[in-house]
Amino acid sequence: MQFNAVWDSISGGMWQNVYSQLLRSSLCGVEVGVEEEISAVSEALEKEATVRAVSPTRRRFFRQAGAIALAGITSSRFGNALPRTLPNPVGYATISWPRDEFGQALETISALGYRGIHMLGWVRDAYQGGKIQELRERLQRLRLVPTALSCGGADLEPGRPMGATGKFRDYMAFMSSLGGYFLQMPVAGRPDRKYSAAEIKSLGSSMNEFGKLAKESGLTLGYHPHLGTMGETREGLGQVLEATDPRYVGLIADVAHLALGGSDPTEVIRTYHQRLIFLHLKDARRDTYALARQNRASARKAKYRFCEIGRGVVNFPAIVAALRDVQFRGWVVVELDRYEPLPVGPAESARINKEALRQLGFNI
Numbered sequence: 075m076q077f078n079a080v081w082d083s084i085s086g087g088m089w090q091n092v093y094s095q096l097l098r099s100s101l102c103g104v105e106v107g108v109e110e111e112i113s114a115v116s117e118a119l120e121k122e123a124t125v126r127a128v129s130p131t132r133r134r135f136f137r138q139a140g141a142i143a144l145a146g147i148t149s150s151r152f153g154n155a156l157p158r159t160l161p162n163p164v165g166y167a168t169i170s171w172p173r174d175e176f177g178q179a180l181e182t183i184s185a186l187g188y189r190g191i192h193m194l195g196w197v198r199d200a201y202q203g204g205k206i207q208e209l210r211e212r213l214q215r216l217r218l219v220p221t222a223l224s225c226g227g228a229d230l231e232p233g234r235p236m237g238a239t240g241k242f243r244d245y246m247a248f249m250s251s252l253g254g255y256f257l258q259m260p261v262a263g264r265p266d267r268k269y270s271a272a273e274i275k276s277l278g279s280s281m282n283e284f285g286k287l288a289k290e291s292g293l294t295l296g297y298h299p300h301l302g303t304m305g306e307t308r309e310g311l312g313q314v315l316e317a318t319d320p321r322y323v324g325l326i327a328d329v330a331h332l333a334l335g336g337s338d339p340t341e342v343i344r345t346y347h348q349r350l351i352f353l354h355l356k357d358a359r360r361d362t363y364a365l366a367r368q369n370r371a372s373a374r375k376a377k378y379r380f381c382e383i384g385r386g387v388v389n390f391p392a393i394v395a396a397l398r399d400v401q402f403r404g405w406v407v408v409e410l411d412r413y414e415p416l417p418v419g420p421a422e423s424a425r426i427n428k429e430a431l432r433q434l435g436f437n438i
Contacts, residue, residue, distance in 0.1 A: 165190030263304030278317025285322025
């Protein structure tokens, strides 16, 4: 049932008033369940009808119409509400597959129409020497851009001297040889610890130095706030970015990690859009999100944290609206880790994510 048909069938602006309330409730980065929205809007319609002295029959119609229309909106909120195609290239992270299925992951990602990949640091170790040419040729054949590489083992921590420079240089050389774009820098630290200004300043200086090295190699260094680290909280995220130089350190925002950490992903996107180099997209499980709201320490221990796009609590239409508002045209990468695998394997999750992204307006 088309929304306009319901809108036109209700006189006096009654639906418009309720629909405006619905829009206002959906402007943050985390959404409530569809059932709660339908119930709330239907009750509001019935109340509005009662105030206007509408007959019981008409009130029943309004309640049913509200539920049907809202169900249509929520079921197609990834489509009809956002009709314009987004300009962002879309990639997929190979972390969803076991190491011994890396080749299969590349084939699947390419076959589904994703344009790039985000790899883990172990790939560099597996494709050293002459093997890097083999990987380069394979990516070219599959039309996959080596978008990003996670620099495992080269992570930093507040108050700890800059180390692992040699390993970081190895990562840089690997990505430069592949013609890649981004290096993801992990930052440790504890979310429940208060670091001194000197410790944070030292962390920022170290990250700037790594960022300068990356820039000299034609790469961009990105900071990835992560659950269980200093950047888990909005305060910690802000401290890291304030301590680093935008010329050398960008932001890799993960909407699900931000949601579990208590941040509003849309606020982070709008506030730091000039530092955003690419975006990680995945959803946060409802049970883990509920646990995080009660006790984030318990949520950090959850076996499964994330799920396919559209199956959790992240409000992706609001995310897309924020990307449009700030005119972000960079890469978005689906990074589905710490998830409950489907019986048919990670390829099905990649397909589900593709369909969700297409409904959101991404060109894939």
